[in-house]
Amino acid sequence: MSLQLQAGSVTFENVTKNYGAVTAIDNVSFSIEPGHLVTLLGPSGCGKTTTLRMIAGLEHASSGRILIGGKDVTSLPATDRDVSMVFQSYALFPHMTVGENVAYGLNVGGLKASEATERAEEGLALVGLAGYASRLPSELSGGQQQRVAVARALVLEPEVLLLDEPLSNLDAKLRRKVREEIRDLQQNLGLTAVYVTHDQEEALAVSDRIIVMNRSVIAQEGTPRELYEAPASAFIADFIGDANLVTGEVTQSNQKTAKVRIESVEYELPNRGLGNGSTQIAIRPDSILLEPASANQAGIKGSVTHSTYLGNQIHYSVDSPLGELFVVDYRIENAIKAGSDISITFATKGMSLIAS
Structure with missing residues (x-):
């Protein structure tokens, strides 16, 4: 058995998200091509995490359309969207082994236990943790736990992989190592990935494109080099890499x-x-x-x-x-x-x- 990963596109068409009188996302439009890693970057409260949660189906748009792989998913629940999410907290079950954690979504989805175990082992091998299936999460380092969380998302064979501040719990040196691993994995597998962070250096290091958000709208989007060398505003110049x-x-x-x-x-x-x-x-x-x-x-x-x-x-x-x-x-x-x-x-x- 081998994982069947089919990269999908993501499109927002004039999407707005309101919480009562508060507008979290204001008429936002963008498109993410299959096989690309795009980072949503911005200060706290800018709308980046809400945008990610709307892709996942954990929040629903007040207006506009969301498409994944060309399919309109605007009104679909999270369970009917072909996406997987890696959370900031890893969200591993401490009483389950690493292998059981990775296979959990497959078992819940009704896959045979033997097939779920086989696919979990393959997922662990992809992230460099072959042979770790019998260990408990508490026996792993923070970086290894993050890789388990990525493996758990990958074995579901999503069209789009979502990563919500995946490195924020790691120290600076380990963050650099794990972000390189995530980027290499994404490129080698041809995954479509949407990555949320407030760390400018992290965004520059891992992204094909960056969407910078501020005050519920897109302030600028482009390649890391375009944003760094040709900022469109004083906000972008100061936020991406410091500027006088x-x-x-x-x-x-x-x-x-x-x-x-x-x-x-x-x-x-x-x-x-x-x-x-x-x-x-x-x-x-x-x-x-x-x-x-x-x-x-x-x-x-x-x-x-x-x-x-x-x-x-x-x-x-x-x-x-x-x-x-x-x-x-x-x-x-x-x-x-x-x-x-x-x-x-x-x-x-x-x-x-x-x-x-």
Whole structure:
């Protein structure tokens, strides 16, 4: 026997979810292609978990349509949707063995015990836990328990795998390892997966596409690189990977590029549909270049107010005419002491005009 995994698409068409007078999801539309991992990302209360629960059928839309694999499932209960969910808490039964936990949904669904056991063992092998079926969840590490939860979801052969903050209970080092395992598994099996997290780094690491939500609507969607390098708003620039938002002036522009003056220094950047005049620029912390001040240097004058050593990088807080800047510098051998006067320039990679 081998698992038969058929990836399905997910489509939201003008979906709204109301709880009384409160709108949790407001006229949201998106499409997820089969075999892709798409992350719903955003701050607490933005609507991402409600969106995931509506895909699962645990919440129902107040209006609009939800389709899975091209089939309208808007009014179907969770039991009639071809999806499986991996919960933040793992939700493993402590009194059952690992194998019994993985086979639980199959047994409830009426599969023969011998077939359920065989499929459970195959699911455990997929997540690297072959031979663990007889153990109890308490005998496993947190990362292993999470893999059991993934195996339990996979053996149901869903069209769509849903993951709700699956790594939040793990420490930082283990999170990196398990997220790589989940991503490798998704790609190797060609799964459609919808992943919810509030962790920007996690979303950048695992996703084919990211849907960033804020205040019940989609703020921007795109590939990790598109969101990081071309944020559509100040919110996206600041939420995805940190950004310093400064004011500059577009002095000359065409359809492709814009000349932007920041204090006394001018840069050429990709245009975002802006005309001449005042604008906001998002500058990544590692795109700010600091040098000890000297009389002949070009650049913006400033001073270091705080310097924090973090092993492979130094974080600086810098007072400047542009306001306080957060700087990440990997040149740890040339650390600048707090209180030092400095000259500030920018690497154009990591700078982007904010279109709205």
